[in-house]
Amino acid sequence: MSAALVASAVAARDPALQRRWLALLAAAVVLWPLLVLAEFQPWTLFDARSLRVTGRFLAQFVPPRHDAEFLALLACETWRTVAIATAGMALAGLIALPLALAMTERLSVSAVGGRMARGPAWLRQAVRACTVVLRSVPELVWALVFVRVVGLGPTAGVLAIAIAYGGMLAKVWAEILESADAAPAQALLGHGAGRLQTGLYAALPASAHELASYTVYRWECAIRSSVVLGFVGAGGLGQQLDNAAKLFAGGEVSAILLVFMALVALSDRVSAWIRRGLA
Amino acid sequence: MSPAPQPLPPRPPHSRALPALGLALLALVGASFWSLSLRWADFLGPQALGQMGHFLAGFFPPETSGPFLRKTGWAALETLAMSLIGTGLAAAVGLLLALPASLSGGALATLLHAAARAVLNLLRSVPELVWASLLLVSAGLGPLPGTLALALHTTGVLGRLLAEALENVPPEPAQVLRSRGAGVVPVFLFATLPQVSAQWLAYSLYRWENNIRAAAVLGVVGAGGLGQMLSFHLGLFQMREACTVLLAMIGLVALVDALSAWLRRGA
Numbered sequence: 001m002s003a004a005l006v007a008s009a010v011a012a013r014d015p016a017l018q019r020r021w022l023a024l025l026a027a028a029v030v031l032w033p034l035l036v037l038a039e040f041q042p043w044t045l046f047d048a049r050s051l052r053v054t055g056r057f058l059a060q061f062v063p064p065r066h067d068a069e070f071l072a073l074l075a076c077e078t079w080r081t082v083a084i085a086t087a088g089m090a091l092a093g094l095i096a097l098p099l100a101l102a103m104t105e106r107l108s109v110s111a112v113g114g115r116m117a118r119g120p121a122w123l124r125q126a127v128r129a130c131t132v133v134l135r136s137v138p139e140l141v142w143a144l145v146f147v148r149v150v151g152l153g154p155t156a157g158v159l160a161i162a163i164a165y166g167g168m169l170a171k172v173w174a175e176i177l178e179s180a181d182a183a184p185a186q187a188l189l190g191h192g193a194g195r196l197q198t199g200l201y202a203a204l205p206a207s208a209h210e211l212a213s214y215t216v217y218r219w220e221c222a223i224r225s226s227v228v229l230g231f232v233g234a235g236g237l238g239q240q241l242d243n244a245a246k247l248f249a250g251g252e253v254s255a256i257l258l259v260f261m262a263l264v265a266l267s268d269r270v271s272a273w274i275r276r277g278l279a
Numbered sequence: 280m281s282p283a284p285q286p287l288p289p290r291p292p293h294s295r296a297l298p299a300l301g302l303a304l305l306a307l308v309g310a311s312f313w314s315l316s317l318r319w320a321d322f323l324g325p326q327a328l329g330q331m332g333h334f335l336a337g338f339f340p341p342e343t344s345g346p347f348l349r350k351t352g353w354a355a356l357e358t359l360a361m362s363l364i365g366t367g368l369a370a371a372v373g374l375l376l377a378l379p380a381s382l383s384g385g386a387l388a389t390l391l392h393a394a395a396r397a398v399l400n401l402l403r404s405v406p407e408l409v410w411a412s413l414l415l416v417s418a419g420l421g422p423l424p425g426t427l428a429l430a431l432h433t434t435g436v437l438g439r440l441l442a443e444a445l446e447n448v449p450p451e452p453a454q455v456l457r458s459r460g461a462g463v464v465p466v467f468l469f470a471t472l473p474q475v476s477a478q479w480l481a482y483s484l485y486r487w488e489n490n491i492r493a494a495a496v497l498g499v500v501g502a503g504g505l506g507q508m509l510s511f512h513l514g515l516f517q518m519r520e521a522c523t524v525l526l527a528m529i530g531l532v533a534l535v536d537a538l539s540a541w542l543r544r545g546a
Binding site: 014031033034035037038039040041042044045050051053054057079080082083084086087090136137138140141144145148149150151153154155158224227228231232238241242245248253257260261264265274277278 | 296297300307308310311312314315317318319330331334356357360361363364367404405406408409412413415416417418419421422423426427469492495496499500503509510513516525528529532533
């Protein structure tokens with residue numbers, strides 16, 4: 001018997017064949033109502049009318065609009081996108097710092113002698129719950145709400161990033177502070193130093209690099225998210241993109257998309273460079 | 280007699296780049312605040328704070344009438360379906376694109392590799408919401424553009440991760456089957472795929488958690504689900520309805536996180 005014959009005989013009967021088919025069938029049964037629920041009818045993309053609209057829209061993509069007036073506007077809006085992200089991150093840091101210091105169990109004075117006293121333990125849980133609330137609402141929803149309060153413009157975007165990222169930074173900063181070596185903090189607390197002194201002289205120096213590099217990474221995320229926030233009226237590249245797409249201005253859309261991709265690639269490089277410099 | 284004092288350890292090296300970097304960042308933050316001309320007075324003045332409190336108080340109590348709850352429930356199911364279908368499509372198409380993206384060897388393989396990588400990078404670098412707003416042009420309002428937008432972005436993310444996983448698969452099982460005369464498809468199905476299927480599932484579940492968050496907000500541009508309801512009711516200043524929708528969003532995300540953690544433990 002040749003080797004090839006053995007192989008084909010083995011390949012012909014897959015011992016798990018029945019089980020695989022049953023799994024596929026079960027998946028199909030679950031999938032069907034989902035497809036109905038999501039009104040998933042991709043063929044509507046290919047009916048004549050929609051094809052005509054799409055074709056006209058895509059045909060305008062080349063060449064991207066590049067007259068001086070539009071390019072100046074793009075440069076201005078790109079800076080605005082970066083500025084919204086940067087200002088939002090700065091405020092997020094201001095929000096996160098006290099929350100993170102309050103949450104960190106390493107800095108508990110009463111925990112030095114053994115268990116943490118009940119009051120501080122409750123306070124830490126309350127602060128943690130507060131950051132969960134800040135984090136669990138997406139920044140786009142915060143922006144939608146703030147646009148109603150302060151009106152259209154960058155203020156809503158800055159506030160949305162400040163609040164959503166403040167909650168996120170507080171949680172991760174506290175985790176980083178907890179994961180560092182406990183000995184310096186315990187030594188300082190044990191010799192009578194206060195919480196803030198211990199935080200500044202033991203906890204922060206030990207994990208400064210990690211804290212800074214995570215924050216820079218988040219700044220990069222904030223730039224991407226500030227583009228998205230423009231879609232609800234918070235200004236910047238996103239708002240221009242939204243307007244251009246609504247007007248079916250293909251040339252403007254492709255120009256903005258190119259600038260957006262360049263901005264993301266650039267912030268990626270800058271953030272990697274800063275993080276390497278910190279390490 | 281006291282023991283001789285221990286010599287202090289040497290001072291840590293002083294970096295000159297660090298203060299410069301700090302100053303540059305500070306300048307960037309300053310320039311950002313200065314150029315944005317933010318309207319703090321509108322937000323932090325006593326009158327504005329009162330208005331803000333009034334606005335926030337309008338959110339409570341959440342609307343709990345039967346018909347509205349049913350409508351919110353259906354929208355939540357629609358969001359769930361969008362995220363599941365979008366992730367499932369992306370898992371399938373991502374695998375298909377990861378195959379050429381993991382090739383190496385001859386001229387044709389290099390070309391396919393570069394082309395597939397370029398497509399995956401393009402898909403990944405455009406956020407879901409931007410895809411959705413572009414797809415609205417051809418698909419119209421509703422959950423379809425949202426689902427496709429999730430699928431496009433997630434395909435880029437999953438495809439790249441899977442291509443890397445496929446590149447790192449040990450080649451021996453495939454070589455054994457190939458030397459026994461098995462064709463390309465059986466070799467892939469029975470030697471290569473089983474080695475990455477656990478990772479494939481894990482990545483897809485992780486992206487599903489991300490996508491339920493994204494699906495919830497995609498509706499803001501008109502792509503269906505809870506997001507569309509939220510932006511509709513906020514637009515009409517119907518705060519109590521908006522509050523119910525927000526609570527449904529948070530509940531749905533928490534539910535999916537728990538479900539995914541449970542599946543991951545089981546897998």
